[in-house]
Amino acid sequence: MPFMFCNLNSVCHVSSRNDYSFWLSTAEPMTQMMNPVSGTAIRPYISRCAVCEVPTQILAVHSQDSFVPQCPHGWSPLYSGYSFVMHTAAGAEGTGQNLESPGSCLEEFRAVPFIECHGRGTCNHYATNHGFWLAIIDKNKQWRKPMSQTLKAGGLKDRVSRCQLPLNYSVRDENIEGTTNV
Template sequence: TRRGFIFTRHSQSTKIPSCPHGTSQIYVGYSLLFVQGNERAHGQDLGTAGSCLQRFTTMPFLFCNTNDVCSFASRNDYSYWLSTAAVMPVDMAPISGRALEPHISRCVVCEGAAMVIAVHSQTTVVPACPEGWISLWKGFSFVMYTSAGSEASGQALASPGSCLEEFRAIPFIECHGRGTCNYYTNSYSFWLASLN
């Protein structure tokens, strides 16, 4: 066991991000944002290791019932992943297989000697770190997201997961048990507004 503080960084690209100076890499993976099953959503804090799965699959979970029967990809469940800036096909047809790789964000789980927090300026100016703290990265204040159904989840604003390094109107892609992913018009993202 180690006694450092664990945090996760997401590249929003296919490039594996590096751990900030003075921190060490634990593992790399793919950026899981949230899952939805039985019309209920459960989000991952993008600042924690749980949001960085070491393997990508369009359906990373199965469900079990009271008869001790577990089923995989047999219902209308969803997974949502941070996406990249890769361009979708012109016809916006769902993508699958190897064609998905350019669209899924990569991440790295890091260990540092101190706790990591996010500071939000609520203006267009990058905020300064509190006295005695150092900056690890700069980004945009990501608050909440919603997609299929009325379910939603969000980021704790104190978490480094609420500070995404790139702004995109829809920073995530929706995936299904049948092995396909796409962007849909019922997806929304919510960000802290600039008050200046």
């Protein structure tokens, strides 16, 4: 995604810096040689989404446990997932999610759930990319210094917190009942 940057003299430049963008990726494996992809070859690697209006409140609830948390009383479940916190890349690049945001509860777990793209039109899963997930905390050890642990393929989800996206329809119903025709 090329960016345009402008200075105080009203001079703008397009695609002339290290333009980085990060996209939620699919589970599609990269090319065998891990070469960057460009053009229409990028499509299978970038996740598709649909933005829908929800006529009510929605939030993410995280358990810091292997069990999916229950919805608060009066709320209905939309979906459950894994607690995603943030990602980083080379240098100071990266971004995060507020934990109450629906974007912090991803339905699928992938160690690094995004792909990095550059202004020159290439995308790849680079070795400098890191995904940060909310970890499970043993209730008996939650106020102690955590012990370091290295997890390898096959056991990665064993320490990732689960989450749930509840919807609060009662707020919507109250708003509907309180409306008047003028």
